[in-house]
Amino acid sequence: MPSLALLAQSLASGIFIGALYGLLGLGLSLAWGLLGQINLAHFALAFLGAYLTYQLSLAGLDPLATLALIVPAFFAFGAALHWLFARFAVSAFNSLLVTFGLTVIIEAAIQWIWSADFRRLESHYADVRYRLGTLYIPLPELLTLVLAVVLSLALWAALRYTDFGKALRASAEDAPIAQAFGVNAKALALLLSGISAALAGVAGLCIALSYTLAPSQIYAWVGVVFAVVMLGGLGSALGPLVAGIVIGVSEALTAAITAPSWAPLVSFSLLIALLLLRPEKI
C-alpha cells in the first residue's frame, strides 16, 4: 500500500488530468448531443492548437495570449465544418468517418510542419509550482483546472438560463418544430459548432503547457475522452467535467495502487458497465 502522501498526490494529479479530460470532452459532448456531430477531429484540432501555441510562443508570444488568435480561428473552422455537414446532410455516423478523414489530414499536416519528433513548449509557466502541505501543484495543471471549471460552468449557465441555450436545446430535440416556433436552428448550430472547435483550441493550450507533443499522441486520448463523454451524458455541459474528474481520479488511484499500465481498465470498464446497464441514460 502506498503512503498517504503519495495517495494524496495521485488524487490531485487525477483531478488535474480529469479536468483536461473534461475540457476535451466538453466540446465533443455538446456537438454530439446537440448537433448530432461526432467529431473525431476534435482531438486532432486540440493538438493543432497545441502545436500553434508552441509555434507562437517560439515567436515570443505568451502562451495564454495565443488564445486571442487560436480561439477565433478555430471558431471559424468549427462553423465551416458544420456548414459542410449541413450542406451534405451528413448522418451522425458518417460525421465520425468524415472527421476521421480530417484527423488523418491534420495529423499529416502536423507531421509535415513539425515532424514526427517530440516537441516541448518551454514557458515560464512550466517552472511554477505551488506547495500545499505535502502536495505539489504545478501551475499549468492548475490553469487547466481553472479553465475547465470556468468554461464548463459558463456553458452550463448559458444553456440553462439564456434564450440562446433554450433555443439550442429545443432545436436539438426537434429541429423542424423549433424552427416552426421561430428558432434560427441553422445559425445556432453554426455558433455551437464554432464554440466546440474553439474549446478544442483551449484544450490544446492546456496540452501544450503540460505535455510533450507528437503527432501520434492524437489517438492516445480518443478512447478515454469518449468514455468521459458517454459517462457525462451527451449534450451536457457539466457532465464531462464531473465524469472526467471521476475517471481521472480513479485512474490515478489505480496507477498508484497497482501499476500505471492498469489505469485504462478503470475508465473502459466503467464505460462498458454504463452501456450495458443504463443505455437509456446516455
Added chain:
Amino acid sequence: MMRTLGTLFAAGVALACVPLLKLPAFYESFLYLVFFWIVLATSWNILSGYSGYFSFGHGAFFGTGMYATATLTTKAGMPFLWTLPVCAALAALFGVAIGAVVFRAGRLRGELFALLTLAVSYVLATVILNTPIDGGPGVSLAAVAIPQLAPTAPSTFYLLALAAAIVTLAIAYAVQRAALGTGLFAIHDDEDVAEVLGVPTYRYKLAALALSCALAGAAGGIHALFVSYVTVGETFSIVVPLSVVLMSVLGGTRHWLGPAIGAALVTALLYIFTASDYAVAGRAAVGLILIVVILFMPQGVLGRFVRRKPKPASGLEFAHANARIQDLTPSVTPSGETLLSAHGVSKSFAGVQALAGVDLEVRRGEIVGLVGPNGSGKSTLINVVSGHYRADGGRIAFAGHDLTALSAHRIARLGIARTYQIPRPFAHLSVHENVTLAAMFGHAGLPRAAAEREARRWLEYTALAPKAAALPRELNLHQRKFLELARALAARPQLLLLDEVLSGLTPAEIDGAIALVKDIRAQGASIVFVEHVMRAVMQLADRIVVLSYGRVIAEGSPAAVMGRTAVVEAYLGKAHA
C-alpha cells in the same frame, strides 16, 4: 451462385501462380498487405456492413489472433500453421461471449455499439499488456519457423494471405446469398420488424459476429508471424478498426465485394506514396478521399456504380401470379375451434397500465374487430400477441402452443403475422425483397426461389407488382399500407393482426381494402383488426371486442355492441342531459 464462387476460386488459383514469376520480394509483400486488409475489411463487413452493427472493436478480435499465435508458437512451441485454427476459434469464442451479453442487453446500436466494442478492445489491450501474455516489451517471433509452403518466406506469406482472402470472400458471398444475409439486411433496416416477421435476430447476429471474429482472428495469426514482433500498441491501435471501417465504407458495405475493393484501393494508394518520398502527403490524400467519398457517395464506390437491377419476372411467373386468391388452397379449413386464447393479459409501461387483464378468444375463420378509444390498449394487445412486448401477466395460447414466453420470431413461425399502423418497410430492400423476406421467414418458411414466386403472387394480389423493383420510399401511403398487407400475407399466417390498415386512406381506397380483407378470410385465415373506421368495422367483423383503459368492456355482434351505453360512453363520454 456457383458461377461466382467458381470465378473466385479460379482467380485464387491464378494468383497462387504469381510466386512462380519470381518477382522481387516487395511485390509479394505488397500483395500480402492487400490480401491481409481484404480479409480484415471483409470480415468486419459480414457483421457490421450487413447488419448495421458498426463495430470499432475489430482490433480486439484481430489482436486475439495475433497474441494467440505469438503465445502458442513462442511459449508452447506449437507449429505455426496449427495455431491458425486456434486463433479463429479463440476469436470467435471471445466474440460470441461478448455478443451474448451485448445483444441481450437492450438495443445497443450505432455509435453506442461502436463505442462499446472499442472499449472492449481497450480492456483486452490493458489485460494483455499487464499479464505474462505480453507483459510490456512485446513478443518476438523471430525464432519461430516459417512453414515451407513456397521457396521463400515472402511467397509463403503471400500464399497464406491469398488463401485467407479467397476463403473470406467466399464466406462473405455465401452469407449474402443465404437466408442469414437476408436476415442481416433486414436487421440493418428495422430489427423489431425483422424479428416480428420471423427472423431469429439474436441468433443471426451471433452467427455473423462469430464468423466475422473467426476470420479476423485467423488473419491476426498470420500477421503475427509476418510482422514477427507483436506489441500491444501496434495491435490495438485505434487506427486498425478505423482503417477497416474506412475501407468498407469506401468500397460499399452492402455488397460482399465492396470492402475488398476499398481495401485494395486504400492499400495501393498508401503503398504508392510510401514507396515515393511523399508518405505523409499520401496519408493526407487518403483522408481527403475518405471525406470526398462519404460526402458524395455515402453508399460507397460499389453502391454507386452497381445499380440495383430489377429482376425481370419471366412470363411464366407472371402467369402464375395472375392466379386469383380463390385458387390458392386454404392453409386451414375454417372449423370454428379456438385458435387464439388470451387470459388475463396485463402490461404496464412505467406506471401506465396499458392492459389490465384482457381476455380474448379468436376462433378459426373468424374476423374479430378490436375497437376502443385512443389509448385503450388495442395496439399494445397486438404488440403483446405478436411477441414484440412480453406480457407482465396472464397467458396467451395459440393453436396448442403457449406464446407467453416465446420470442417474436417463433410466434411468427407458428403462424401469426401483423401489419403496422404506420408502415415500417425495410427501407433499403426493394418492394419485392420486402415481401420475399416474409415468405422466407414467416409461417410459410419457403426457400428463396419459392419465396420469390410467392412474393410475386402477393404483389400481384395487392396491385403492387408494377412497383416490385422500387424502394419503399417511392411508394405512396396507400401503396405502403398494401405493402404491409402483402408482407403479412406472404407469411401465410393462420392469424392475421391488422393494426389500422384503413387509417389515412380515401373512401374509395377503403372500399378496395374491405374487399381485400374479405378475400383474405375466404382463404381461411383468421383476422383480428384494430380499426377506427366504423363503416369497415360494421361490414367486416363477425364479432367486436371493445377495450377501454386496458379492459374489455363489451363483446358481441357489431350491431349489439355498438348500441350499448357503456361503449358509447367510452367513446363519447357520459350524457348528462
